[in-house]
Amino acid sequence: MSLAIRVENVSKRYRLGVINRQMLYQDLQSRWARWRGLEDPNAPLHEKPRGDEDSHEEFWALRNVSFDVQAGDVIGIIGRNGSGKSTLLKILSRITAPTEGRVFLKGRLACLLEVGTGFHAELTGRDNVFLNGSVLGMTRAEIARKFDEIVDFSGVEKFIDTPVKRYSSGMTVRLAFAVAANLDPEILVIDEVLAVGDAAFQKKCLGKMNAVAREGRTILFVSHQAAAVENLCRRGLVLHNGLVKFDGTQTAAIAHYLDSFSPHPQSLRERSDRHGQSPIQITAIEFRGLDGRPVTTAQAGQDLEVFLFFENSAPEIPRPALLVTIYVRSDLDVPVFMQSNLITGQAFDTFLPASGAFICRLRKLPLPAAVFRLDYLLRSAPLGGVTLDGMDGATELTVEGGDFFGSGQLPAMHSGVALVDGEWRMEAGPIAPLPAPASATALT
């Protein structure tokens, strides 16, 4: 086996707040002042003299990342938001340059950061296939050779000479993915594109990626969907705060990644993977029973309250449409349920106090025995609002035992991620269906 990628001590530094500070005339003004040895009229008051590297204005998205990838490897890169995954991808795909270190590639690398980049609504599907293909580095001759395959894969044959603006969004995405999937690069970098299309198309995409991998091409799959990494990859790399935390088999990597979400009831404040910056922050999450006692291990079928403790440093700002959502996911990242004050149709006080808790009561907890992860999200409004605060894997919920069905029986996690209440009976003889109501007969 030969190497396809070598990443050698790659670091990436972003300077925060320095670059876009000025307009041209201000910059000229500053330079002129410095040249005459005067004080820069535009310098912020706290700024140190030039040449003195100010570390708090810098952010290292990647630090000394090194790894090798063998040709034909399918490697999953996993990490939380802000772990440096996207920066690594951008460097590999040459969208941005590393600050330090080098990357060696053997063969053409194609990156599916976002499908459909460069699509033009006025052009037909056919024109867009050529345009998109050439943006991704193919020549017209190559695209022409692959054209039938691409159209076939996308399933939009009939509309290939129709302008893309008449396509449904699903058709556009399918066509775009078909172009990218049929690129035939030696190295394929994929960033969560599996979230596109319907289930059947996703299956087709996974199949295509497996086929590509079997042909001995190298695939880098970047995701935080543990289940997809588990299925597709043979090796996993965990990034955390810009460092490579783990490099090994995909199963071990996922375990390592999920371990990093262990619950820290007091430490939400110190977490660096928070979304959004606002005066409102969730500082801790706690589960309590209806008796008000904290629950460390919940039981299936019990009534449970989720306390999202918050602090609000700007209580004077009205929050009339505040939306609080929790998402519960399985240990393999399968979404199990979400709950929010939008779906229950409830609103909070317009002026939030300086501290308090959002409390969500979950009646008859419908979860089998397993460990679940909880994400939360605060938005200023359901539509058109901004993210005030949010965190993936903010805490864990462990469910053990319990008597959901009142029978002492509980199905295991592998037969389903949720419990649904129900009951059984038997009736004898041929059972005639009830006549359907008039409105329903029209449909059949």
Next chain:
Amino acid sequence: MRTETTNPTPLGEEAIQWTEIITPQRGWLEVRWRELWQYRDLIYLLVRRDFIGTYKQTILGPLWFFLQPLFTTVVFTIVFGRIAKISTDAVPAPLFYLSGIVMWQYFADCVSQTSGTFTANAGLFSKVYFPRLAVPISRVITSLITFGIQFALFLCFLLFFELQGAPIQPNFRIIVLPVLLLMMAALGLGVGCLVSSLTTRYRDLSVAVGFGVQLWMYGSAVVYPLSEIPSAWRWLLVLNPMVPIIESFRFAFLGSGVVEIWQLAMGAGVCVLVLLSGILTFNHVEKTFSDTV
């Protein structure tokens, strides 16, 4: 992609033929011409996209390209010809202005179409890599199609006035037209690249482009002939390559003007300088621009 045979492994493995090495900084002079050539199909397809896009999105379609120079000619004939009574070197006023407008329009198109390259394509550029120069180059070529349409309009005017017996002498010097176009494309691309590179840092510059180009026109012998300028000051005006370009065009197609060959040569030199500095700046910004936008 470059083919480099550097072997980074100190471990005594067999030498690996890396095809691509990504390094932190790129030298100012390191322009990847070969890669740009490999992406020539992309340039062609971008031209096609822009052309189809322009046609399909306007109600009047190609008619628009005729109307714009026609109206401008009418306005210039009234304002500068009738009211201000500026000389047109004995050439019929509409023909004089149209010749200037058609040429100027190509240059102005090149600048306005390329000067927004980084900001207008920020979304695309932050998603996928390809040689960024392909975009402004394709724009300059697309503008050439518009020029062709407007040039045809100019030829119709020329024929009309020729049949009317106007004092115009198209001559063998019209063979210089491709050179003039090349110079304008180079100058437009150079200015556009410079502006688009600088706008990644200085947003206020994009506002200046619109009226900057407008002002430039008044310094470019579009609404007056070079012969109107006192000869002591002509050298100053000739520093602007658009002056000898437009004057040469008139000299070739209308037989009027006082342009000299050294002025055109100097203009060409300025064009090359601007183009080079534009491309080098563009190339330098290209590698890290997605961090700043």
